[in-house]
Amino acid sequence: MARPQIGDFSDYAQGYVNAAKGNSIEELIVNHSADLLSFLNGIPDTKADFTYAEGKWTVKQLLQHMIDTERILMFRALTFARKDKIALPGFDENNYAAVASASHRTLAAIKQEFSLLRQSTDLFLLSLTAEDLKQEGIASNHRVTVNALAYILFGHNEHHKTILIEKYL
Template sequence: MAKPTGGKFYVPYQETYINKVNSDTVTDIVKDYSAQIATFYNALPEAKADYAYAPGKWTIKDVIQHVVDAERIFAYRLLRIARKDKTPLPGFEENDYAVTAGASARTLSSLKEEFNAVRTSTDLLLLSLTEAQLDCTGFTSGVEVTANTIAYVLYGHLLHHKEILEQRYL
């Protein structure tokens, strides 16, 4: 299944995430990005765990909790769609999740452990899917998407937050 293009099966804001991924297939995404993403997030320094680059912005712990929560949601959507579940899936408000997640009460090491577990689980799911399953469509936030598109958005989202952490936090 090739990288989504031309705005079919995704909304405009998702194109930003999709364009961050320079792999031709979902298998290639996992091969090309999984290790570098894990290395980066696992190297985030404990000394900066509670750092936010401006008042009202998330801390590094908040960002990690956010990418974990978002990945779980993306993986759930992808699974439902790949299994031909046509039940429309609602959106989610990331800021509401961040307020109630309680990342500040956690250690950075516990967040990294959860991050690694979720990442491994998602990659195993992605590698288990056939081309036909990746081509299945469903509705999220009122928009028709393919399971394949969600895989690109999921990885693009991880890369997006990696860039923000590099530019504003480290």
């Protein structure tokens, strides 16, 4: 399925969709997954609790945020792909980060969780048919297609990879 069009997602998500490289689910996976995992696995343990400014997340908290967001976006994708028409709520990323307790985990454990989640997400996305990808629903008070959720996810990960490069490493 082609890239999502305006109207398939909220205005807020436009930057994420733009950051996702590819014109199909298969291309998104090829263009992002292995590279992202390689990059994250290269983050040294010495940076695990680093934060670039007062009140900003540590590297571990940022990675936990990426994990939480991937789970939420894929729950939305599953819900809508299965034609469940329930409207799904938004989430407050700062509240999630505050209670996620990433600080008690090792960076290696967080990386492993992220890697396994990425593999699971890729397999789930590859299992979806063109009809599944066209399905839509309401999340965070905005209409969104399953296809757009995949692009938002990959773009969100790319966004945080850029932040890690520019501000943390």
